[in-house]
Amino acid sequence: MYSANGPVRSMKDWLEYGIGFLEAHQIQDARTDAWILMEYTANINKSYYYMNMHEPMDAGDAEDYALLIHRRAEHIPVQYLTGEAWFYGRSFRVNESVLIPRQDTEVLVEEALKRIQPGMRVLDLCTGSGCILLTVLKEAQVTGVGSDISQEALLVAELNRKRIGVQANWIQSDLFENIGGRFDMILSNPPYIQSAVIDTLDPEVREHEPHIALDGSEDGLLFYRRIVEEAPSYLNPGGWVCMEIGYDQGQDLKGLFAENGQYTNFELIRDLSGLDRVVCAQLKGE
Ligand code: GLN
Secondary structure (H helix, E strand, C coil): CCEEEEEEEEEEEEEHHHHHHHHHHHCCCCHHHHHHHHHHHHHCCCHHHHHHHECCHHHHHHHHHHHHHHHHHCCCCCHHHHCCCCCCCCEEEEECCCCCCCCCHHHHHHHHHHHCCCCEEEEEEEECCCCHHHHHHHHHHEEEEEEEEHHHHHHHHHHHHHHHHHCCCEEEEECCCCCCCEEEEEEEECEEEEEHHHCCHHHHHHHCHHHHHEECCCCCCCHHHHHHHHHHHHHHEECCCCEEECCCHHCCCCCHHHHHHCCEEEEEEEEECCCCEEEEEEECCC
């Protein structure tokens, strides 16, 4: 079969073309990503594909698909191309103003849920896409505020709030700067990568994810220092701080909470790979 522009290719031909093109450009999950872009541009699922893979792909869809394959080959993360990322079993909108939600961060949500009681008031600092707060609000009977220094990030968080279908308030703020009142739990996945390490990360992260969401200053600990120091003024007695950390920051965080003197019940929690990933500590009671 031929069209004016050359051979008409089947969906299978296009999928294989995409996989080959991404592999040739050293894209790690070439097969998965080519499939995600096929599913997105042709608006199909796997069963439709397997029943129709030898049929010609719609010309407009094929053009969109080829364009996105080429953009993915330039190391743009697939989630920014489709505008969608999955977190805790739900779909979130993302763009280059927010960090792409990571599976590791689900450990923070789980630890928060273990400590949450109905009626608590939760604050999520550096909320980005809002994935942490919105998941907690969906899973538990609590109220919540999310803050971020980036107004663009809060626009994404608000899109996600509507998508997930919960109530939440957003405050543009550099950590606690514009936050008022007290909370029962403060959550955060703050920027925690050492500035000098950012240049060594995958091009997907280094060139496309927002550096303000990644850069934790020279030693990576700037945001943790500020949060550990200021959180007691925003927590009710017995309130929790739970934060995601880098795999090698557990002892530093233990030190920060201990030095402060106002916390108890420090815990270090590992992710599915067995690496330190989350810290929780409780403000001492009255
Ligand atoms: N809270 C968001 C997340 O975990 C964004 C974190 C960030 O920007 N550092 O994905």
